[in-house]
Amino acid sequence: MxxxxxxxxxxxxxxxxxxxxxxxxxxxxxxxxxxxxxxxxxxxxxxxxxxxxxxxxxxxxxxxxxxxxxxxxxxxxxxxxxxxxxxxxxxxxxxxxxxxxxxxxxxxxxxxxxxxxxxxxxxxxxxxxxxxxxxxxxxxxxxxxxxxxxxxxxxxxxxxxxxxxxKDLSDCIIRADEYSKLGAKVLFENNRKVSVWEPAVRGLVIFLKFFFLKKGFLYGYDGLTASLIGALRSYLKYAHLIEMRQNAPSSQQK
The missing domain is CATH 3.90.550.10 (Spore Coat Polysaccharide Biosynthesis Protein SpsA; Chain A)
Known part of the structure; x- marks a missing residue:
């Protein structure tokens, strides 16, 4: 060295x-x-x-x-x-x-x-x-x-x-939710607007990226699992953002 x-x-x-x-x-x-x-x-x-x-x-x-x-x-x-x-x-x-x-x-x-x-x-x-x-x-x-x-x-x-x-699949899903909430909080604090369809669209795009573009279909169970987890995390991020905006005082929704 x-x-x-x-x-x-x-x-x-x-x-x-x-x-x-x-x-x-x-x-x-x-x-x-x-x-x-x-x-x-x-x-x-x-x-x-x-x-x-x-x-x-x-x-x-x-x-x-x-x-x-x-x-x-x-x-x-x-x-x-x-x-x-x-x-x-x-x-x-x-x-x-x-x-x-x-x-x-x-x-x-x-x-x-x-x-x-x-x-x-x-x-x-x-x-x-x-x-x-x-x-x-x-x-x-x-x-x-x-x-x-x-x-x-x-x-x-x-x-x-x-x-x-x-640690395992359960840990992966729990932390996907935790990380997505933190990501949503950042977007919310930056007054990011979001449509009702955005969670689904974002999740679908990520799934297609991992499963097809990155050839997750070649890796069987692991490829499908990783693609779905990525999609879930993206979906939840924008779903949490919608929830935060709905629950916020009207002055914060502008």
Whole structure:
């Protein structure tokens, strides 16, 4: 490795995942910083026992929380991870091979393998995500959920982030509803107008995208499930938005 790397992880009640994440992270990092939103389980204890620096901070939103970590990093290059993520062998080799001193890019993106339980959802692949970046050149967008690094000067690499996205199908459906509510809240706060047909149209478009354009039909049960989950999440986002607008005082509906 040409330069030392800091890995940052934001957590909340991730005791079943954090050990594997940190053990994976140490393969490329010389410093790991965990910013925890006051977990009530053993997340902080496990992280400390594995050598991570642990800082407590109330949740600021996805983007702001990830950026909050940066101030504690001693290195210029940062790899941001979630507690339920791991690095595969190819990703480790690519990170170690980068000449950071002469890097022409501000950041690097990796493919992500998303799982429901033990099943890799190929229809969601490659799901590129920018995670390795120079802390003085990039910032996360200040979004409540599913933020991304705000940079155009990045390179896609071929290594994979192994992402244990959901424990099982029930967890997937529950969180689809939770995430869709958060997404709807953002739209509502931005006074986004929505028609009665938009949830169905949005859901159908996402289903067609995953099942046909991304060839989900080739993956049998997994392809159909992933396509339907994507459609459900999109449908619920706009359905929740309609509900929020209907329940809001008349002054907020304009």
């Amino acid at each position: 040409n330069q030392k790397i800091t890995i940052t992880i934001i957590t909340l009640n991730n005791e079943e995942y954090i050990k594997g994440c940190i053990e994976s992270a140490w393969k490329v990092a010389d410093e790991i910083i965990v910013v925890d939103s006051f977990s009530t389980d053993k997340t902080r204890k496990i992280a400390k026992n594995l050598g991570a620096q642990v800082i407590e901070q109330s949740y600021l939103g996805d983007g702001l929380q990830r950026d909050f970590c940066v101030q504690f990093a001693k290195n210029d290059w940062i790899l941001n991870m979630d507690a339920d993520e791991r690095l595969d062998g190819q990703m480790i080799k690519e990170i170690q091979a980068i000449n950071y001193t002469e890097a022409a890019y501000d950041a690097y993106a990796f493919r992500r393998k998303n799982y429901i339980g033990s099943r890799w959802q190929r229809v969601w692949y490659p799901d590129y995500t920018i995670r390795l970046y120079h802390k003085d050149r990039c910032r996360f967008a200040p979004m409540i959920i599913h933020t991304s690094l705000a940079t155009k000067n990045y390179q896609r690499l071929q290594g994979n982030i192994i992402h244990y996205s959901f």
